[in-house]
């Protein structure tokens with residue numbers, strides 16, 4: 182291979198690696214952005230829901246292997262998906278009901294601080310339940326990868342790509358076409374006008390939390406499989422990265438969260454490939470600071486003034 | 490049909506409505522007039538459940554609706570077209586209309602009513618896939634009214650439908666209001682444009698600083714010296 186080919190292969194490799202992690206960020210970022218859209222709250226506990234999703238996926242593997250010995254990979258995948266999505270959606274619903282609903286109408290800062298409290302609570306609850314040591318995740322997928330022109334793509338990467346793409350297309354359809362999805366968008370735009378249509382804001386908020394938490398759970402499951410281990414700390418950094426992605430894409434915007442997540446992952450991949458992997462977090466948070474200073478509304482954020 | 494008795498509504502510590510009483514009979518158009526800040530919008534918000542009165546009662550078809558959620562008020566047949574239209578700007582015209590029928594499960598009936606709204610406001614049919622935010626002010630008002638009609642209400646509460654619109658658009662909106670009333674819908678119309686409102690209304694109330702100061706048949710209210718000088722610029 183010529184030097185140019187090697188360089189191109191390296192670039193392609195970093196783009197693929199970045200895309201993979203970016204998709205996981207995007208799955209988490211969607212929950213931040215949707216909740217912000219309906220109640221203008223940055224739910225800092227969301228990263229912990231993602232972490233819980235990773236642990237629940239691991240739990241499903243334990244349960245299924247204890248029960249069936251060596252179940253086929255597809256069964257394991259379905260079990261992981263079901264347990265983490267259902268568990269996290271219910272957790273999201275509970276968090277909203279117990280921690281945020283009583284604070285509806287109180288100052289933003291109160292809810293923000295509460296979300297940090299919920300975040301500590303979830304971290305500690307998981308630590309007490311599962312122990313403070315990192316847990317290794319058994320291999321679910323056979324370790325396969327394909328080499329094309331010096332670029333390698335693993336089965337895990339393809340799985341992340343397929344599952345996240347399916348989630349995002351599904352979410353887009355749901356939000357645009359279903360009655361519940363339309364109610365969500367209406368409520369995000371104007372809660373009072375939505376309630377005049379007979380839409381219950383409480384129900385919309387509850388659905389939003391469940392949906393966002395379910396998506397974070399999928400992210401958590403993919404994350405656990407990709408890294409092969411989980412720790413109760415994992416929600417913190419991933420949550421902060423996904424929050425960055427949501428702000429970068431334009432907080433409140435669903436396509437923004439998708440694009441923001443993917444771009445952040447790609448930037449990180451490039452930083453890791455061309456500088457060194459220690460640089461990627463610096464890069465990510467540098468990006469957050471820049472966005473907040475120069476374009477707080479993000480890439481797709483719109484400050485549509487109301488027409489009177 | 491709609492009966493408001495001694496209603497007090499407050500924001501914080503300030504009483505905004507101080508014992509308002511009014512009634513709207515089936516099939517009527519009733520106008521509620523008053524200057525800026527008189528409390529007209531607050532009366533409508535109290536009726537539709539967006540705010541709760543601190544005292545008094547609101548009856549619709551003989552049942553209490555004060556303290557009931559806005560969803561339940563819509564379900565019982567009262568639709569509120571809010572001040573400033575409040576159409577969902579980022580949603581399409583069609584989606585706005587669909588949301589008007591949010592609580593309904595009778596698909597065929599909804600489709601029929603959609604055609605009916607298009608017959609009243611043909612311009613909406615041409616803009617179906619457009620975002621509501623791209624409509625003109627007059628078109629947005631038509632959409633807001635059409636959206637409210639999609640719930641198939643018995644009573645329509647209209648808050649300043651003429652606000653910020655050119656005179657020619659105002660008169661076409663008022664023609665539609667009359668038309669909607671002729672189809673059997675009861676209307677409570679809040680307006681600052683007293684002349685227009687009194688031309689369509691059967692009866693009228695005048696609200697000042699949270700109290701009803703005058704009421705009666707529309708002609709009598711129009712000819713009263715207070716309304717002549719304060720709202721119609723006559724002497």
Ligand SMILES: Nc1ncnc2c1ncn2[C@@H]1O[C@H](COP(=O)(O)OP(=O)(O)OP(=O)(O)O)[C@@H](O)[C@H]1O
Pocket residue numbers: 500501505523524525526527528529530531532572681
């Ligand atoms: N959410 C609120 N919080 C506090 N005060 C309010 C609120 N809404 C209205 N007010 C006050 O209540 C009074 C009546 O307001 P309202 O909007 O009902 O008047 P209005 O007759 O509809 O006026 P306009 O013709 O300008 O629409 C005003 O003094 C207003 O400042």
Ligand SMILES: [Mg+2]
Pocket residue numbers: 529530531572648
């Ligand atoms: Mg008003």
